[in-house]
Amino acid sequence: MNYNAVIDFIRLSPHTAIYWEDQEITYEDVYHNVNRYRNKLADLYQIGEHIAIKMSDSPEWIYLFWGCVKAGIIPYLYSTMLKDEEYEDLFKRYPVVDVFDDDNIISFDKSAIDETDHPPVDTLEDSLCFFMFSSGTTGYIKAIPHQHKDMAFTAINYAKKTILLNAYDVTFSAAKLFFAYGFGNSMTFPFFVGAATVLMKEPSSVKGVNDYLLKYKPTVYFGVPSILAGQVRSLQTNPKDLSFLRISCSAGEALPGKILNEWIELTDSPILDGIGSTEALHIFISNRHESFEPNCSGRLVPGYQAKVLDIKKQEVPDGEIGDLYIKGGSLSTGDDWMETGDMYIKKGSRFYYQGRNNDMLKVGGVWVSPNSIEEAILNHPDVSEAGVVYGYSNYDLTKLKAYVVLNNKSKQTTQTKVAIKRLCMKTLPLNNYPSYIEFVDVLPRTATGKLRRHVLRQWEAFTHDQDIDL
Numbered sequence: 001m002n003y004n005a006v007i008d009f010i011r012l013s014p015h016t017a018i019y020w021e022d023q024e025i026t027y028e029d030v031y032h033n034v035n036r037y038r039n040k041l042a043d044l045y046q047i048g049e050h051i052a053i054k055m056s057d058s059p060e061w062i063y064l065f066w067g068c069v070k071a072g073i074i075p076y077l078y079s080t081m082l083k084d085e086e087y088e089d090l091f092k093r094y095p096v097v098d099v100f101d102d103d104n105i106i107s108f109d110k111s112a113i114d115e116t117d118h119p120p121v122d123t124l125e126d127s128l129c130f131f132m133f134s135s136g137t138t139g140y141i142k143a144i145p146h147q148h149k150d151m152a153f154t155a156i157n158y159a160k161k162t163i164l165l166n167a168y169d170v171t172f173s174a175a176k177l178f179f180a181y182g183f184g185n186s187m188t189f190p191f192f193v194g195a196a197t198v199l200m201k202e203p204s205s206v207k208g209v210n211d212y213l214l215k216y217k218p219t220v221y222f223g224v225p226s227i228l229a230g231q232v233r234s235l236q237t238n239p240k241d242l243s244f245l246r247i248s249c250s251a252g253e254a255l256p257g258k259i260l261n262e263w264i265e266l267t268d269s270p271i272l273d274g275i276g277s278t279e280a281l282h283i284f285i286s287n288r289h290e291s292f293e294p295n296c297s298g299r300l301v302p303g304y305q306a307k308v309l310d311i312k313k314q315e316v317p318d319g320e321i322g323d324l325y326i327k328g329g330s331l332s333t334g335d336d337w338m339e340t341g342d343m344y345i346k347k348g349s350r351f352y353y354q355g356r357n358n359d360m361l362k363v364g365g366v367w368v369s370p371n372s373i374e375e376a377i378l379n380h381p382d383v384s385e386a387g388v389v390y391g392y393s394n395y396d397l398t399k400l401k402a403y404v405v406l407n408n409k410s411k412q413t414t415q416t417k418v419a420i421k422r423l424c425m426k427t428l429p430l431n432n433y434p435s436y437i438e439f440v441d442v443l444p445r446t447a448t449g450k451l452r453r454h455v456l457r458q459w460e461a462f463t464h465d466q467d468i469d470l
């Protein structure tokens with residue numbers, strides 16, 4: 001079917017489109033600016049040529065993206081936080097005719113701005129529309145293609161049907177536009193329903209995000225666990241009224257139940273955890289406002305199917321752990337089942353995250369999920385973050401090591417280590433406790449907040465000779 005996505009997203013709405021610094025940009029402004037960008041791009045490039053957008057979040061990011069879609073130019077959506085060598089490698093692997101960054105944005109000759117509203121280029125629902133990058137947690141980055149139809153699919157099924165986003169909402173996201181999570185949160189979702197979005201140029205920090213929440217009072221806030229954890233800590237010492245929030249969401253990695261419970265206590269509203277991926281473009285399993293549960297990813301988003309399989313690709317019974325496969329209309333891999341790389345336990349219609357399939361640990365002969373141990377450690381009142389990997393053992397027995405960040409450095413004592421270990425022994429199955437614990441100031445995370453477990457494994461390789469079994 002003929003379809004160009006621009007028709008579903010660049011439309012008029014009586015509401016503000018973008019809150020940007022001290023400006024309120026209307027949907028009419030956005031409409032004209034997308035036409036200006038489309039016309040300039042159509043002058044400069046041929047249909048089907050590839051460009052790179054490597055800009056911080058801004059209204060221009062949005063005009064450039066939709067100008068490309070309307071003109072039939074394919075953009076690669078680049079993170080602004082990669083290292084020089086990573087950009088070099090990616091530009092080699094994915095050639096482009098131009099790179100737009102904060103120092104090279106399209107400029108217009110003021111006397112000759114062409115705002116003509118040309119029809120969008122003829123494309124099909126399944127025509128290639130743009131590329132995003134997926135870094136995973138191992139560091140190997142690859143480009144993920146998406147088609148014109150994928151954006152509306154996520155906007156209808158997740159934004160409208162799952163979190164009930166509507167034209168009166170104002171969204172704000174801790175994840176930036178180049179990340180699939182932020183791309184939906186800050187652009188395609190609000191634009192699909194005619195709502196407003198708040199854009200922030202600076203990289204997200206706890207302070208930056210808190211300041212923006214208080215200044216713009218969004219009704220829907222999209223967080224990530226590492227920032228939400230910092231926000232909870234800051235709200236505990238410095239309470240603020242966040243009653244303007246209708247919903248908060250979390251994705252990128254599992255939201256620890258402790259953060260959810262403390263957030264509810266502080267704000268009286270829940271955080272809806274949901275799992276998504278760059279390949280799926282957005283969230284495919286999510287909690288709901290009327291049914292959410294700590295340490296649970298929730299239920300299927302409409303339009304998606306999921307199954308949990310063993311290594312022989314047979315479905316495992318409810319309550320048993322297996323690999324999660326998904327299927328649905330926004331997957332970059334097409335109509336087939338896709339392996340997510342995540343381990344899950346399904347109980348009835350709910351899905352419980354157990355970790356990445358390459359992170360699972362075998363201790364005393366049984367599989368252990370590092371994630372469930374981290375959740376248990378977080379229940380200790382002095383703990384703010386935890387990461388669990390294999391620890392060294394003198395007899396080649398596998399033991400676990402936890403890297404732990406405390407709220408207060410003065411509590412970095414052997415008593416605290418013993419208390420953490422006892423807490424795990426008391427609340428988790430046999431063998432699910434760390435033999436070694438090391439206190440650190442920060443945990444290694446990716447630009448999007450995911451724990452980089454392979455870095456923890458490297459740390460462990462260098463420090464194991466100093467560990468003592470507790």
Ligand code: 3UK
Pocket residue numbers: 134135136179180181182250251252253254255273274275276277278279281282283297340341342353356448
């Ligand atoms: C992990 C989660 C547990 C999981 C993303 C929302 O994170 C996103 O995309 P990525 O391609 O990573 C995908 C992987 O991240 N993950 C994401 N959310 C959760 N694990 N609980 C969660 N709630 O390993 C998944 O396979 O960077 C998130 C929307 C769009 C996205 N692209």
